[in-house]
Amino acid sequence: MNTPEEHLVYLYCVTTEPPELEGVGDRPDALYAVSEGGLHAVVCRVEAREFGESNLRRNLDDLGWLAVETTNHERVIEAVMRDHCVIPFRFATLFKTDDSLRLQLRAHGGQFRTLLEQLDDKAEWGVKAYCDFEKLEHDVRDEGSMVSSLDKAVCTASPGKAFLLRRKRQESAKTALADRAARYAEQIVETLQPISVQARTTEVVPQREAEGYGEMILNAAFLVCNGDARAFVDATNALGERYAGEGIFIECSGPWPPYNFCDPAKAAMDA
């Protein structure tokens, strides 16, 4: 176990060229590189008091601390990413010493180098879509679908039957809406995929509901060649304009470090 005086080594990212680190990062200790076999790991010495296992757990509950530290994590990686291709590591990836990190670099060097070649001159772009389900529900009903024919049947049915029909109506409305939202999500991915090298959809985040954007229906990440970035952003903007009247709101963010496209290295680590 770590005593409070001890230090840990915090790993941000790995790159193939020695990065310029002066003035990068907001932490008290300066960044430095741990190099091994042609790979350079960008690290910072942190106190175990702050990042040791039990203390880290407590700090993670503090949203203020978390906001500052995750922002720093991202800024450091983005600064390195400006001039170099990087493998971004997860927040709070910590080693006991430089030597233990070196061991990992030696053990996984091959995978890291292959991945860095694949990621070269590319960045991750995030695309999220939100659905205003009230607006969509209105449109679905106007289409003379099964839902609206059930609506008519409810009016003329006996009370008992009307109850059952109403329930059926609610069910079909829900399914129709979910289908429709899923179709929008598919269309967005299908449109953007050809402009990207790789596409990935991940779990939706309960994020914007409170802000009036509607419910998130798509949380996608695309690996895009830097030369295609403009075309990619233009395409998301065009999609946004096309769907705006239908209650679909599209948001594009980037360029991000390729957090979602490091699977080969991840798989090697887990093995």
Next chain:
Amino acid sequence: MRSAIAVNKDVTLVELLDRVLDKGVTVSGDIVISVADVDLIYAGLRLLLSSVETMERLRGSAAEDAGRERAL
């Protein structure tokens, strides 16, 4: 090397956490915090962040830090 285009850089804390906590490479071996721990913390955080009250609090304080335009 990277593209000069940056879109929507005033990301929310949730957007940042979605990448920084949930994705990215982790190594096993001589590493201090285990993957499972981060996963659990993240799952808890997701629930927390879905409440409106938390969103309000975030927007007030953390969003300012995390959401500040990054000069890149």
